[in-house]
Amino acid sequence: MQNFLLxxxxxxxxxxxxxxxxRQLKGPILRDxxxxxxxxxxxxxxxxxxxxxxEKGxxxxxxxxxxxxxGYAVGPHSWKKFLQLPRRLVWKGQKNTNGVQICEVQEPVPDLAFIGVRSCELHAIAVQDRVFIDDRYRNDSYASRRANLLIVAVNCTTAAPTCFCVSMHTGPQVxxxxxxxxxxVIEGTQHYFLIRSGSEQGARILQQLPVKPATDRHMEQGENAIFQAQEQMARGVRHFQSEDLKELLYRNYxxxxxxxxxxxxxxxxxxxMACPTCFxxxxxxxxxxxxxxxxxxxxxxxxFTGDFSYITGGSVRADTRSRYRQWMTHKLATWQDQFGSSGCVGCGRCIAWCPVGIDITEEVTRFREMEKQ
Ligand code: SF4
Ligand code: SF4
Structure with missing residues (x-):
């Protein structure tokens, strides 16, 4: 697909x-x-x-x-809050002279667009699509919000020390x-965007913009910028082998x-709450x-909440040990059996937003080291 210069x-x-x-456009803003x-x-x-x-915590x-x-990585929010609403009314029931009338609530569905979606976040949306649209139990609220969604993605050119999309094969390139x-791309006094369309909707928007064709030099600068983010992660402490995570965690149950x-x-x-794939x-x-x-x-x-796994008189995961094991094993192992992909896209949010600095990549390393011993 041809790139243009904006x-x-x-x-x-x-x-x-x-x-x-x-359209309602959602994107990154600075607040609080x-x-x-x-x-x-x-x-x-x-x-x-x-x-x-x-960093951790x-x-x-x-x-x-x-x-x-x-020029940032990812913050505490993810796009899921616009697709899987944090709180929504499902139905209302009203008692009247004829008994009880149940009325399903169809919330208005806005025409949505996202700008600034990172590659790992596109993978996270794909994971949630698999859960809410392609699985046996379709979530109509999610599906209707997703149906006409317009996505403007952004290649990452700066990685945070918490990012590990390279290890999970989900970025940094879209x-x-x-x-x-x-x-x-910011190069000396030049500041521009390489822009390409990936759909008819995108092409129609591109036609309205004051763009010109990108030269080989511009393309090279763009690739260098993405490569820089990739290199930051490849050299980072959170770079690790992800291919055998399922077997590793199953062995260490x-x-x-x-x-x-x-x-x-x-x-x-x-x-x-911060994870873009948790549903x-x-x-x-x-x-x-x-x-x-x-x-x-x-x-x-x-x-992680006690009530979540409460069934007929008791919680099936009564202690924190079993809750953390459920979360991490589901993300990195059982998700693969259930949905055919990893449940983790390597965005690093859970590392930065854990108040005690628990780092999922460090925990993986600890299992590997213990096996070596
Ligand atoms: S488990 Fe952590 S690193 Fe993986 S997708 Fe969720 S928040 Fe991101
Ligand atoms: S302490 Fe950290 S790992 Fe435990 S539930 Fe909170 S954020 Fe998750």
Whole structure:
């Protein structure tokens, strides 16, 4: 697919072309000391000149020494909050003279677009598609939001020390289908985007932009920028072999190392809330004081909460050891049997947002080292 050149100062033309048919555009913004995903109305909303500094249990934003729009890795939010809503009304029931009338709630489905989706995040959306659309139990709310979604992806040119998409083969270069893909290049005084379309919708938007064909030199600069992110990870402490993770964890189901992680884990569920692939939810039924009106709500839940696995008088995972083992083994091993892919895309969110700094890649290494001993 041919790449074109879009001057950085014309990025707003792209944003307005996406929003023109009444689409709601979601993208990165700076709020409350973090880069989060929310409404984007113009290029001025983007976190231009900001980056994130991340490590185990640590996240903060700092100024960059350039004006990059997408010069950060990933923050606490993921795109799942717009597709699998954190809380939604499923049905309402009303008592009347004829008995109880149940009314399923069809929430309005906005025409959505995302800008700034990273390669690992595209893989995470593909994982959730597999769960919510392609599996036996289709989630109509997710499927309707996903149906007309327009995705503008961005190749990563800066990796955080928590990123390990190279190990999970999910990045940093965008390889999965998307409507438009951008690569941001800052070279001396030049600041531009390489842009290519990957769908008819994307091509129609591209036609409206003040672009010119990219030269070989521009393409080379774009590839160098992505390679830089790849190299940062390949040399990083979190670079590891992922091919045998399933067998490794199955062999270590009864390892004493689970006790050691349980000693540190707070069972707070932060990792599952931040993870872009975690999809567990629960339903809650409520009634009003008159007992005549009832509602069923679906909301995000986590395998780290006691109630989540509570069945007829007890929890099947009563301690933190079994909860952490369930989470990590599901992500890296049983997910492969269940869905045919890894449940982890290597985004590193669970590492940065774990309040006690538990690092899933370190835990993998500990199992390998123990086996060697
Ligand atoms: S398990 Fe951690 S690194 Fe893997 S996708 Fe989830 S948040 Fe990202
Ligand atoms: S691993 Fe960390 S983020 Fe996850 S539940 Fe335990 S303490 Fe919380």
């Amino acid at each position: 001057d950085a100062e014309d990025l707003d033309a792209l944003i307005q072309a996406i929003r023109a048919p009444g 000391g973090a880069i989060v995903y929310d409404d984007v109305h113009s290029a001025n909303d983007l976190p231009r000149g900001w980056t994130d500094v991340q 640590t996240y903060r934003v700092v100024k960059r020494d350039d004006d990059a729009f997408f 390889t999965l289908p998307c409507d438009l893909a951008l690569t941001e 009864d390892s004493p190392l689970w006790e050691s992680v349980a000693d540190r884990c707070l069972s707070c569920a932060n990792c599952t 567990c939810s629960t339903v809650e039924d409520t009634t009003d004081l008159t007992g005549e009106h009832a509602e069923r709500w679906e909301r995000w839940d986590s395998c």
